Amino acid sequence: MRKIIHCDADCFYAAIEMRDNPALLGKPVAVGGDARRRGVIATCNYEARKFGIHSAMPTNRALALCPSLILITPRMEAYREASLQMREIFQDYTDKIEPLSLDEAYLDVSDCSRHKGSATLIAEEIRARIKASVNITVSAGVAPNKMLAKIASDWNKPDGLFVITPSQIDDFVKELPVKKIHGVGKSLAEKLAALNIHTCADLQTWTVFELTKKLGSFGARLFELSRGIDYREVNGNRRRKSVSVENTFSQDLHSLEACFSELPNLLKKLELRLSRLDNSYQINKLFVKVKFTDFTATTMERSGTLLDEAAYRELLETAYHRKHIAVRLLGVGVTFIDRDQNVISQLSLFDDNA
């Protein structure tokens, strides 16, 4: 049996803003983009959540729900710094740390001897240390696997701890609504509800064969998850090799100019995605993807270290002229330097700049 802790900071960006400006305490606060620029909410504090505001909601809608909402522009540097401080605390307990975002990580503490190996006491100590040194609260879940640890960290949020021991798994999952399972989004939950499946106990009455027939390969996965079975390892060196965003247009784009005009918006989205990664990632290539109206696709890449719009325009121009027909999808992305190959890549980067 493994011992997994899932840590997740409470209303992370908003918590950092309240920490750095105590005048915000007790008031509804959101971090996000300007309503006049069609911005969205990145997150909000728990006072603001009472008004129905949540992540990814358009800012103008949030302001309509709560006119006294205090809106703050994100300060990614401050969030990254807090994230690194948390990471350093985690490292005192294990090397098996898998960050999921700036404020969230799985820790496998099976081999940690602190607190006589009690994952519960380790989690409590981690929470207390983060509160003392970073000055924000973190919720944690402790369980024998990733699936259950993640559900547990959400159970007593905010500033909460929830533990699921091996002997509690069966009772815990029986009551568990299927929509709490990671990977069961709104549409799958509706599909399951139509089959009269609401809890994991309901799921457990189905055979693997039946679930696979109804739901495809995820059906087999649900067979396991509904029993609290999850063999996934905490993957300490899972690194992204690239990040990209793309858009399929409701109406094809009929000229290079029309494609160019979509670039700023795509690059803005890409920038947002990049800002959520920690700062150990270094860009080494830029690429574009173009899918034409005949469904053929092409990509173009070049070296680069910044989201340079002029460079993307050149890539797009070349890719577009390969076919010179209407475009149904555009994508932009970057690839990263492989950390293990860092030295070699640094040398070639130097050449590129020379």
Ligand code: DCP
């Ligand atoms: N974030 C974002 N856009 C989203 C979701 C999240 O920019 N659609 C950012 C802001 C969050 C941070 O990522 O502060 C962490 O995401 P979480 O889902 O953990 O949300 P919070 O930490 O804000 O709230 P919770 O207390 O529910 O964990």
Ligand code: MG
């Ligand atoms: Mg969080």
